[in-house]
Amino acid sequence: MSKKYLMTPGPTPVPEDIRLEMAKPIIHHRTKEYQAIFKEATEGLKKIFKTSNNVYTFTSSGTGAMEASIVNVLSPGDKIIVVRGGKFGERFADLAQAYGIEVIPIDVEWGTAPEPEIIKAALKKNPSVKGVYTTLCETSTATVFDIKAIGEIVKGTGALFVVDAISGLGADDFENDKWGVDIAVCGSQKGLMIPPGLAFCSVSEKAWKYAETSKLPKFYFNFKKYKKAWLDTDTPFTSAITLVIGLKKAVEKINKQGIDNVIAEHNAQARAFRAACNAIGLKIFSKSPSSAVTGVNTPARINADDLVKLLKTEFNVTFAGGQEHLKGKIFRCAHMGGIDREHTIESIRALGQALTKLGYEFKAGAGVAAAEDILH
Amino acid sequence: MSKKYLMTPGPTPVPEDIRLEMAKPIIHHRTKEYQAIFKEATEGLKKIFKTSNNVYTFTSSGTGAMEASIVNVLSPGDKIIVVRGGKFGERFADLAQAYGIEVIPIDVEWGTAPEPEIIKAALKKNPSVKGVYTTLCETSTATVFDIKAIGEIVKGTGALFVVDAISGLGADDFENDKWGVDIAVCGSQKGLMIPPGLAFCSVSEKAWKYAETSKLPKFYFNFKKYKKAWLDTDTPFTSAITLVIGLKKAVEKINKQGIDNVIAEHNAQARAFRAACNAIGLKIFSKSPSSAVTGVNTPARINADDLVKLLKTEFNVTFAGGQEHLKGKIFRCAHMGGIDREHTIESIRALGQALTKLGYEFKAGAGVAAAEDILH
Numbered sequence: 001m002s003k004k005y006l007m008t009p010g011p012t013p014v015p016e017d018i019r020l021e022m023a024k025p026i027i028h029h030r031t032k033e034y035q036a037i038f039k040e041a042t043e044g045l046k047k048i049f050k051t052s053n054n055v056y057t058f059t060s061s062g063t064g065a066m067e068a069s070i071v072n073v074l075s076p077g078d079k080i081i082v083v084r085g086g087k088f089g090e091r092f093a094d095l096a097q098a099y100g101i102e103v104i105p106i107d108v109e110w111g112t113a114p115e116p117e118i119i120k121a122a123l124k125k126n127p128s129v130k131g132v133y134t135t136l137c138e139t140s141t142a143t144v145f146d147i148k149a150i151g152e153i154v155k156g157t158g159a160l161f162v163v164d165a166i167s168g169l170g171a172d173d174f175e176n177d178k179w180g181v182d183i184a185v186c187g188s189q190k191g192l193m194i195p196p197g198l199a200f201c202s203v204s205e206k207a208w209k210y211a212e213t214s215k216l217p218k219f220y221f222n223f224k225k226y227k228k229a230w231l232d233t234d235t236p237f238t239s240a241i242t243l244v245i246g247l248k249k250a251v252e253k254i255n256k257q258g259i260d261n262v263i264a265e266h267n268a269q270a271r272a273f274r275a276a277c278n279a280i281g282l283k284i285f286s287k288s289p290s291s292a293v294t295g296v297n298t299p300a301r302i303n304a305d306d307l308v309k310l311l312k313t314e315f316n317v318t319f320a321g322g323q324e325h326l327k328g329k330i331f332r333c334a335h336m337g338g339i340d341r342e343h344t345i346e347s348i349r350a351l352g353q354a355l356t357k358l359g360y361e362f363k364a365g366a367g368v369a370a371a372e373d374i375l376h
Numbered sequence: 377m378s379k380k381y382l383m384t385p386g387p388t389p390v391p392e393d394i395r396l397e398m399a400k401p402i403i404h405h406r407t408k409e410y411q412a413i414f415k416e417a418t419e420g421l422k423k424i425f426k427t428s429n430n431v432y433t434f435t436s437s438g439t440g441a442m443e444a445s446i447v448n449v450l451s452p453g454d455k456i457i458v459v460r461g462g463k464f465g466e467r468f469a470d471l472a473q474a475y476g477i478e479v480i481p482i483d484v485e486w487g488t489a490p491e492p493e494i495i496k497a498a499l500k501k502n503p504s505v506k507g508v509y510t511t512l513c514e515t516s517t518a519t520v521f522d523i524k525a526i527g528e529i530v531k532g533t534g535a536l537f538v539v540d541a542i543s544g545l546g547a548d549d550f551e552n553d554k555w556g557v558d559i560a561v562c563g564s565q566k567g568l569m570i571p572p573g574l575a576f577c578s579v580s581e582k583a584w585k586y587a588e589t590s591k592l593p594k595f596y597f598n599f600k601k602y603k604k605a606w607l608d609t610d611t612p613f614t615s616a617i618t619l620v621i622g623l624k625k626a627v628e629k630i631n632k633q634g635i636d637n638v639i640a641e642h643n644a645q646a647r648a649f650r651a652a653c654n655a656i657g658l659k660i661f662s663k664s665p666s667s668a669v670t671g672v673n674t675p676a677r678i679n680a681d682d683l684v685k686l687l688k689t690e691f692n693v694t695f696a697g698g699q700e701h702l703k704g705k706i707f708r709c710a711h712m713g714g715i716d717r718e719h720t721i722e723s724i725r726a727l728g729q730a731l732t733k734l735g736y737e738f739k740a741g742a743g744v745a746a747a748e749d750i751l752h
Contacts, residue, residue: 004401006402006404008404010614011402011405011614011617013401013402014401019399019400019401019402020399022398022399022618023395023398023399024395025380025382025389025390025395026382026387026389026390026395026571027382027387028382028384028387028694028696029387029572030696031688031694059435059436059437059572059573060435060436060440060596061435061596061613061614061615061616062613062614063595063596063612063613064435064436064440064596064613067595067596094595095595098593098594098595098598099593099595100593187614189614189617195402195616195619196435196614196615196617197435197573197615197616197617197618197619216593217474217475217476217592217593218474219439219443219470219471219474219475220436220437220439220440220443220597221596222474236439237437237440238386238387238437238438238563238565238572239437239572239573240437240571240572240573240616241387241572242398242571242573242618243571243573243616318404318407320406
């Protein structure tokens with residue numbers, strides 16, 4: 001295999017037409033030409049978020065937009081509920097605490113989704129809570145949370161509902177407005193299939209009310225500056241111009257296919273990959289598997305990091321390993337963004353060959369057969 | 377003229393070989409391949425900054441790194457001196473105030489550089505000051521400040537010396553270590569000739585001492601997280617991978633030519649452009665003109681924005697207009713990054729033609745002749 005297959009949960013492969021669009025001579029950002037691109041990109045994003053709220057674009061990693069979702073709506077001493085079911089839920093808690101916010105953690109076992117009832121109980125017990133912060137797809141555990149159900153619970157309260165949709169958007173079902181999400185955070189290098197460097201926040205009217213009284217210090221990520229610049233189809237600080245140009249092309253592609261079709265396609269690839277793993281005797285790590293990324297336990301005697309390394313060096317397939325205490329125990333394969341059926345099937349083939357090389361025995365071809373059963 | 381000439385002080389043109397390098401299929405950032413690129417890029421940057429300090433890379437606009445230079449070393453209630461000689465000096469003050477820092481402003485007339493003696497006096501009057509924040513090249517007024525002289529003054533005090541070198545680096549002389557700079561801030565889309573989206577901070581030992589006791593809240597821009605990740609040749613949050621790949625190529629090109637030669641070349645272009653303007657009767661706005669960008673007063677009856685618009689639409693030359701109260705009064709032409717002699721000469725030709733079209737009279741060809749006298 002000389003072609004390379006990037007199957008990591010961010011960055012995902014950037015389609016060639018998007019790469020070439022970004023490689024054109026750069027243009028200045030305070031021009032009508034750029035404004036038209038920026039407008040189309042951000043309006044297109046709203047369809048992907050399924051929101052009528054503005055979606056603001058930051059030049060930063062996803063974590064920057066997570067920070068924005070805290071510093072813009074909270075004040076020192078505020079309390080929030082944070083669901084910690086993996087590395088990124090933990091990051092929300094760390095971020096809030098760095099800003100002097102009191103965190104009421106809801107810890108769920110890695111690989112499982114939180115019971116909505118537990119959040120309901122926590123909200124009842126802590127009626128002064130200013131927000132419920134959670135994750136759509138917890139990338140570190142490849143687990144999707146029931147945002148719709150949690151949204152139903154938060155909706156009737158005074159708390160904001162903030163969702164880190166960084167790696168779920170465009171692969172897992174997500175309905176910003178219908179599910180009552182006040183701030184959804186996203187990044188560019190996952191389902192949106194452009195390189196990392198842009199991050200996004202949708203901001204609801206309810207969130208704007210909180211923003212009016214928020215006292216946490218901020219400048220670079222200050223929503224109000226972005227709202228003001230929005231009136232001139234602009235950002236307050238120089239955007240990552242080439243990435244916005246790529247974003248425009250990417251959202252155009254996604255919306256041409258239709259976001260529901262895009263999600264269905266990635267869901268099919270995820271199901272196919274899981275079926276393939278099961279068919280060769282591997283166990284899926286998550287009890288609530290995401291369509292954005294799949295985490296897989298390696299067989300007892302195989303270290304996941306060895307498998308990932310072998311796949312990369314000898315098969316040109318890049319999976320991700322496990323993080324924190326899952327290191328060496330699971331590998332992760334993404335299904336979002338520019339990842340297509342060819343990538344999925346070739347990864348399954350390579351996975352089988354690599355496992356064989358590591359001494360694992362299974363019925364040859366069973367993985368690809370199971371996947372093709374789903375993808376026909 | 378069908379070729380386009382981007383002469384704005386950021387973004388500057390991105391050379392074709394850098395654009396094509398960034399257009400290759402994306403790679404994952406937690407790989408040896410990427411680590412080697414990241415290491416080469418950041419080590420190369422140190423030569424351009426002329427520093428032995430680490431230079432940390434943020435995925436953000438330049439303003440993000442300006443924020444980093446405040447939140448990492450100061451605590452609520454601290455006092456700093458900020459030189460306000462244009463839009464970007466003002467931004468430092470606004471940023472500091474947003475974080476509850478008391479600002480002692482040194483206001484200098486737009487288009488002039490601050491007298492070092494005034495800074496000396498301010499430091500003497502306010503011995504508890506924690507930092508002196510200033511600009512290398514104030515882009516809004518195309519004015520270079522005497523950082524060397526200010527550095528001499530700050531060196532003997534307890535205050536940190538923080539320099540916004542966003543648009544000066546790579547065009548105006550700059551010696552991070554020799555001049556006693558504790559934090560130098562830079563952006564990617566100016567002298568470093570890649571697209572916007574990356575920003576940098578060099579951090580001295582003295583600055584690290586301040587960082588140890590700093591109490592301002594921070595997370596995304598927290599130096600300590602970058603220092604820790606640096607040990608693994610990594611960043612704490614997913615970097616703008618393609619921009620780092622471009623950066624590696626750009627610093628390679630700059631260091632191959634030699635930073636002093638690069639600066640001398642841009643200085644020659646700047647002198648040539650100023651000579652051309654003078655030769656056709658235009659007045660340079662700044663009393664301390666930068667080699668990164670030149671601001672030029674338009675003749676009395678010509679609105680600078682009309683001239684900029686005409687040059688863009690009919691001559692494919694993009695200059696920048698004036699900002700704030702200079703809007704309509706000056707235009708700005710950059711000389712840094714990917715801007716070369718051809719760009720400079722063609723811009724002068726186009727400027728002459730556009731001025732003629734607007735009814736301004738001057739000796740035909742005098743501008744190009746004066747510029748060629750300098751560039752031979």
